[in-house]
Amino acid sequence: MIAGGGLAGLSLAAHLAVSGWGDRRVLVVDDPRARPSAVSWGFWSARPGLLDSAVSLTYQRVLFRAGGLDRVLPLGRYRYRVVRRPDLSAVVRRILLPCHGFEFLNGTVEHVAEDGTVTVDGRRVNGAWVFDSVTGPAGHPPVDARLAFTGWAVRCARPVFDPATPVLFDFRTPQRDGARFLYVLPDDPYRALVELTAFVPRHGRPPAAADRRAALAAYLSDELHAGGYAVSRTESAVLPLRTRAVPRRHGRVLAIGAAAGLVKASTGYAYERIQRDSAAIARSLVRHGHPFDPGPVRRRYRLLDAVLLDVFDRDPAAIEGAFARLFAALPAERVLRFLDEDDTAIDVLRVMAALPPRPYRLRRNLPDEVPNPPALTGLWRH
Ligand SMILES: Cc1cc2nc3c(=O)[nH]c(=O)nc-3n(C[C@H](O)[C@H](O)[C@H](O)COP(=O)(O)OP(=O)(O)OC[C@H]3O[C@@H](n4cnc5c(N)ncnc54)[C@H](O)[C@@H]3O)c2cc1C
Known part of the structure; x- marks a missing residue:
């Protein structure tokens, strides 16, 4: 069942x-x-x-x-x-x-x-x-952080979107207590889902609805220069991480x-x-005859997620720089392979090496299987 x-x-x-x-x-x-x-x-x-x-x-x-x-990344x-x-x-x-x-x-x-x-x-x-x-x-x-989404399905009076190129991350929105970025999924030059995502640290609060609406409206007018548009559908959710x-x-x-x-x-x-x-x-x-053999356990990724989230929780402003550095230093395919949990240990090290060095103390927020925080901290240094 x-x-x-x-x-x-x-x-x-x-x-x-x-x-x-x-x-x-x-x-x-x-x-x-x-x-x-x-x-x-x-x-x-x-x-x-x-x-x-x-x-x-x-x-x-x-x-x-x-x-x-500001880059179009071939995948x-x-x-x-x-x-x-x-x-x-x-x-x-x-x-x-x-x-x-x-x-x-x-x-x-x-x-x-x-x-x-x-x-x-x-x-x-x-x-x-x-x-x-x-x-x-x-x-x-317990919940370690949350993602707060607000999306508008918009139809613009003039062609605004490139239908061949979704916007995966666009941080050109005021960053307030947390990190925020826009995601744009075009259907055609006139229609797209435009979504504001806010990373909400563990003890933070999701942005107020009016604040999210204002950020979306500002992005459409100031960054996309959309002019007139109609919102045909809205969606909003808070996703626990x-x-x-x-x-x-x-x-x-x-x-x-x-x-x-x-x-x-x-x-x-x-x-x-x-x-x-x-x-x-x-x-x-x-x-x-039973459903409980999950195949190989991918603990490494849970651990890496914990490291990233711990860093982001302490310093949400680091998210933008970390992603910029990753996508600047490595082909998008390699970053996606890492995020898709489909990479080799060498790939993981390359990705970790591309992240900014920071004196993170990692223990606070990590799952029990984390073996050795100093060794992990080293992964973030060059
Ligand atoms: C707004 C939002 C956007 C997301 N976008 C993405 C994305 O783009 N890509 C991605 O990879 N992940 C995304 N996720 C994360 C994740 O993939 C989704 O949450 C996904 O739908 C989870 O699948 P699920 O089957 O667990 O839950 P759901 O897809 O929500 O399925 C649960 C089902 O249970 C039904 N249901 C609920 N209560 C009852 C009940 N009492 N009795 C019977 N049926 C019930 C619901 O109607 C629903 O059909 C998103 C999450 C959210 C919240």
Whole structure:
């Protein structure tokens, strides 16, 4: 049984269907009235994925503006892609067509018990295994920082956007207590999603709604010179970032998606992690008859995320310089490989060496597996 038919729930259903589990019974329960966390997902990848036919936008380059760097970055083997929720849903339903035991149920998951009993609209349903993207495990680790997004889907009176080049980071907005940047995802020269993202340190507060609106309006008029525009849709969310591992397994229940801590703490992205996790769960079920073999554990990345977040938490103003330095010193493909957790140890060292030297004391905020803070601090020095 899959609780929640969002990114993680649908991805898992599709991976189960193609991995040798397609002749089993799988129930996906989703509450269409619940507000899903995201309506579309941007991600970068260098390899084909099972759900690629849901991709509606693909870019070969991105624009980056930070710390005096103003550059269009070719992505090499990588592509920046966008999947919208309705397309994901349609593609997954198509993949599941031959799987007669897979069903969708509209309902509200009220409780998930460790023995696999799920309460949906007051009725109990039993699953041999439950994959839970809704309630999440109790006792989540603490939040280390947050990302506050406010996005406007705008339509401008004149052509403003380069449809071939999304803006991944543009720091040309007043930086107040935290770090802020703009993200622009163009549909065509007139229409784009323009999003303000604020990094909120652990003890900070997300910017007020009026402040975010003012920053977006100022960016559109002062930086993009958009002139007249209409906002057709707005989205706003605050995404918790955690560097400590979430205890995912409880009896017959495995947390998936954001509830399983799959949002990468240093970027706020989860799409590719969720795809890999879905594939690993399906593989484990088919090979072992249980879903709990996650494949190789990637502790190194959790550790690196913790280092980055610790630095950003102490000194949010360092974010702009750190990213500018990274993208100035290294080809975008290498940085993306690092952020995509697809690199070698040498790549990691190159990336760390490109970051600015700072006398960071790292212990305060790191997960338990951090072995030796002085050695890590050394990674940041030349
Ligand atoms: C605003 C925002 C934008 C993001 N953008 C990106 C991005 O561009 N790229 C990226 O990689 N990551 C992004 N993320 C991070 C992450 O990828 C998303 O949060 C992702 O949707 C997580 O997948 P999920 O399945 O855990 O949650 P969701 O996709 O939110 O799915 C949860 C599902 O459960 C349903 N539900 C909720 N409550 C109940 C209930 N009680 N009973 C039954 N069903 C219920 C919801 O309707 C939803 O369909 C973003 C996050 C946010 C908040």
